[in-house]
Each structure stands twice: as structure tokens, then as C-alpha cells.
Amino acid sequence: MKILVVGGGGREHALAWKIAQSPLVETVFCAPGNPGIAHLAKCVDIAADNIDALLDFARDEVIDLTVVGPEIPLTLGIVDRFQAAGLDIFGPNQAAAQIEGSKGFSKRLMEKYGIPTAAYASFTDRDQAVAYIEEQGAPIVVKADGLAAGKGVIVATSVEQAIGAVDDIMLDKVFGAAGASVVIEEFMDGEEASFFAFTDGTNILPLASSQDHKRIFDNDEGPNTGGMGAYSPAPVVTDDLYGEIVETIVKPTIAGMAKDGCPYSGILYVGLMIKDGKPRVVEFNARFGDPEAQPLLMRMKSDIVPVLQACARKELRQEAIDWYDTAAVCVVMASGGYPGSYDKGFEITGLEDVMAMDDVVVFHAGTSLQDGRVVNAGCRVLGVTGMGESVAAAIAKAYDGVAKIRWDGAQFRKDIGRKALNRG
Ligand SMILES: Nc1ncnc2c1ncn2[C@@H]1O[C@H](COP(=O)(O)OP(=O)(O)O)[C@@H](O)[C@H]1O
Numbered sequence: 360m361k362i363l364v365v366g367g368g369g370r371e372h373a374l375a376w377k378i379a380q381s382p383l384v385e386t387v388f389c390a391p392g393n394p395g396i397a398h399l400a401k402c403v404d405i406a407a408d409n410i411d412a413l414l415d416f417a418r419d420e421v422i423d424l425t426v427v428g429p430e431i432p433l434t435l436g437i438v439d440r441f442q443a444a445g446l447d448i449f450g451p452n453q454a455a456a457q458i459e460g461s462k463g464f465s466k467r468l469m470e471k472y473g474i475p476t477a478a479y480a481s482f483t484d485r486d487q488a489v490a491y492i493e494e495q496g497a498p499i500v501v502k503a504d505g506l507a508a509g510k511g512v513i514v515a516t517s518v519e520q521a522i523g524a525v526d527d528i529m530l531d532k533v534f535g536a537a538g539a540s541v542v543i544e545e546f547m548d549g550e551e552a553s554f555f556a557f558t559d560g561t562n563i564l565p566l567a568s569s570q571d572h573k574r575i576f577d578n579d580e581g582p583n584t585g586g587m588g589a590y591s592p593a594p595v596v597t598d599d600l601y602g603e604i605v606e607t608i609v610k611p612t613i614a615g616m617a618k619d620g621c622p623y624s625g626i627l628y629v630g631l632m633i634k635d636g637k638p639r640v641v642e643f644n645a646r647f648g649d650p651e652a653q654p655l656l657m658r659m660k661s662d663i664v665p666v667l668q669a670c671a672r673k674e675l676r677q678e679a680i681d682w683y684d685t686a687a688v689c690v691v692m693a694s695g696g697y698p699g700s701y702d703k704g705f706e707i708t709g710l711e712d713v714m715a716m717d718d719v720v721v722f723h724a725g726t727s728l729q730d731g732r733v734v735n736a737g738c739r740v741l742g743v744t745g746m747g748e749s750v751a752a753a754i755a756k757a758y759d760g761v762a763k764i765r766w767d768g769a770q771f772r773k774d775i776g777r778k779a780l781n782r783g
């Protein structure tokens with residue numbers, strides 16, 4: 360088979376890495392890819408949101424399956440376009456991708472089908488939103504309805520802060536059209552976890568548990584980021600909780616989407632808040648998590664290609680995925696200054712030393728090639744992922760890798776995976 364992966368971050372590197380191991384696969388292409396992906400796939404210089412060019416490329420190359428990494432092409436309708444051209448593609452269509460593309464859409468779905476989540480109200484009028492905030496009090500959460508690159512959510516500790524957030528979103532339009540509508544939500548206390556399930560719109564195939572680290576600094580301090588590290592399995596998701604998430608969240612969500620006339624196929628990402636052993640949904644995403652994809656795909660023993668193809672063809676019959684009985688931990692190395700502004704173009708050294716290590720893989724995210732040298736070119740630069748017999752062993756492996764890699768200003772958290780250790 361010839362497979363095209365769309366995207367060029369750590370998630371797409373992990374997908375291309377896993378797909379390339381399949382005996383079914385002849386060639387992996389990645390658009391646009393990155394210097395790390397170039398070691399195992401043919402990178403094609405087409406942006407992930409240039410759907411016309413991607414479609415032309417897939418037709419010309421007679422691609423057997425296209426796998427979409429990021430959310431933007433999904434919400435732009437890449438799946439509808441490929442399907443109309445008779446091409447197999449993994450991911451939800453435009454209507455179903457609203458589950459991520461509109462927070463109001465996903466809240467209405469959860470309300471309709473009794474899926475546990477925070478109480479909320481949706482507003483297109485600024486004064487009504489403010490009145491609701493004053494009535495509810497703080498803490499309270501303000502969310503721009505549309506995609507805002509992970510910056511559209513403000514967890515407000517005071518009524519004034521929440522009103523300020525509404526004004527930023529609705530009056531000053533800091534997130535553009537994404538802020539035409541806001542969701543105001545009850546603050547949920549607890550521990551976050553990520554849960555993923557493959558689905559063809561009817562059948563589901565859940566993945567192993569995982570947990571992200573969203574804050575920039577150790578001990579979950581500082582502002583939110585795209586994710587500073589992740590590990591799998593996550594002990595906060597006990598066997599009982601795993602079953603409860605599948606039964607009370609994943610199944611009714613997929614059934615509800617189908618019932619409402621927009622069946623969801625691809626991978627469903629459920630962001631969870633867990634409190635006293637009970638799960639509630641923070642949000643849904645329409646694609647794999649990044650960085651969670653990195654430890655999850657490293658632990659996946661089953662061939663991923665038949666699963667991706669079955670989801671695309673609406674014929675998912677597989678009942679379970681085999682996992683290595685190990686833990687995997689991914690430490691994200693980011694540019695200095697992130698999540699604020701940062702400088703690019705610093706040479707990254709030590710990558711070859713890590714490539715020679717066993718049980719450690721460096722997934723590239725924001726790197727580029729400059730005069731034959733790999734340099735930092737984005738906010739999150741690398742995901743150093745280690746595998747080991749236990750979470751402790753995997754943490755040690757990942758940080759052994761991190762210690763070999765250097766560039767000016769590189770920053771990373773020192774406590775990735777510690778939450779899992781604290782749970783014993
Ligand atoms: N209702 C809530 N209660 C507490 N924290 C929340 C709530 N909603 C969101 N958050 C926090 O804000 C983060 C971002 O919110 P989320 O809905 O996942 O939006 P996005 O990922 O699109 O920015 C979450 O990971 C969580 O830490």
C-alpha cells in the first residue's frame with residue numbers, strides 16, 4: 360500500500376513511524392512532513408490545509424489510504440473531498456469534525472445524550488454572557504466556540520476575569536470568527552486524562568489510557584501549552600473507570616452522532632476530568648492527541664494500518680488492540696520562551712546519539728533543515744519518547760535521551776510521568 364500522512368508535527372511523525380512498520384505498506388508519504396519524518400517517509404511540500412493540492416497528489420500517486428493528523432484540514436472538509444473522489448481517507452468528515460470545531464456543538468450533543476460534562480450555557484450576545492457569569496459567580500470557564508489553536512479557553516478565578524475574557528473574545532475578537540459565540544462552563548475540579556477510541560461510525564475500538572501535561576512548568580504551574588509531555592498507561596484510569604468511560608461517554612457519543620445524521624469515523628479524542636473516580640468530558644477532539652500519540656503508538660503492538668483502513672471503509676470489526684506490556688513516556692522539548700514568543704534557527708545537537716539508543720525515539724515536531732543542520736523552527740520542537748518495563752524505567756529512558764540533546768534556549772519539564780509514580 361501507499362499511504363499519505365497529512366501534517367508535519369510530532370503526532371504525524373509518530374503515525375508515520377508506526378505505519379512504516381506495517382508489512383502491508385510499501386511507501387509512506389507525508390505532507391508536509393519534517394526532517395525527522397524524512398528518515399522514514401517521502402516528504403511532499405504541500406501544506407496540511409491545501410486540500411486541492413493534497414487531492415491532486417493523492418490521485419496522481421494513486422494513494423491507497425490518507426491519514427489526517429491535524430484538525431484544521433478535517434474542519435475544512437478534506438475527508439468529504441477525498442471521499443467524493445473515491446479515495447480512502449481516515450478521519451471524520453466536515454459535519455462530524457464539528458465535535459472539535461464548535462464547542463457549542465459538542466456541548467449540545469452531550470446534553471442531548473446525557474453524557475457527563477460541566478453545566479454550560481452558550482451565547483452570541485455579550486451582555487447575556489456577562490449576565491450569566493454574574494449570576495453563576497467564579498471560578499468559571501469561558502470558551503471561544505471555534506478553533507483557537509489551544510488558546511481560546513480561559514479558566515477564570517474571578518467574575519471580572521471572566522467578563523474580561525468575554526470582552527476579549529466577543530468585542531475585541533482576539534480569536535476572530537472563532538469568538539462569534541462563547542460557551543460559559545462550570546469549573547470542574549479533578550485530574551485530567553486523555554482517552555482515545557478508533558471508530559468507523561458504528562463500532563468502536565478503544566486505545567490504552569494516557570495522560571498529557573498541559574502546563575508549561577513542573578508541578579502543573581504556568582500557562583497552558585499544546586502539551587509538554589505524555590505517558591501511557593495512566594494509572595488514574597483504573598480498569599473500572601476505563602469501562603465506565605467506554606460505556607457512558609464513548610458509546611453514547613458515537614451513537615448520538617450517528618442518530619443526529621453525522622456519523623463520526625476516525626479517532627475520537629475525549630479530554631476528561633476525573634474526580635473521585637468519576638469521569639466528565641472537558642472536550643472532544645477529532646484527531647489523535649499530540650503528544651499522547653507518541654507514547655501510545657510506541658506501545659501499540661498490533662498493526663495500525665488495518666485499523667485505519669477499516670475505519671475509513673466503515674468496516675471496523677477488530678475487537679481489541681494488542682499493546683506491549685510496557686510503559687512509554689514522552690518528554691517534549693520546546694523553544695525557549697514558549698508558550699510566549701521564541702527565537703528560531705538554533706542548531707540542535709545530539710540527535711544522532713539518541714538515534715543510536717535502544718527504546719528511545721525522538722519524534723520531530725518543530726524542526727527544519729538549514730544548510731544541512733537541524734534547527735528549531737517551531738514552539739514544540741521534539742518529543743523524546745522512551746519505553747521501559749515500568750513508568751519509572753520509561754521516565755529514565757526518556758530523560759537519558761533528553762540529556763543528550765541541546766540547542767540554545769531549549770526547555771522541558773523535569774517531572775513528566777511523576778503523577779503516575781505518585782499513584783504507585
Ligand atoms: N470546565 C472546566 N473546568 C476546569 N478546567 C477546564 C474546563 N474546561 C477546560 N478546562 C481547562 O482548560 C483546558 C483547555 O480547555 P479545552 O476545552 O480542552 O479547550 P482547547 O483544548 O480547545 O483549548 C483543559 O485542558 C483544562 O485544563
Ligand SMILES: [Mg+2]
Nearest residue numbers: 509630641642
Ligand atoms: Mg483541550
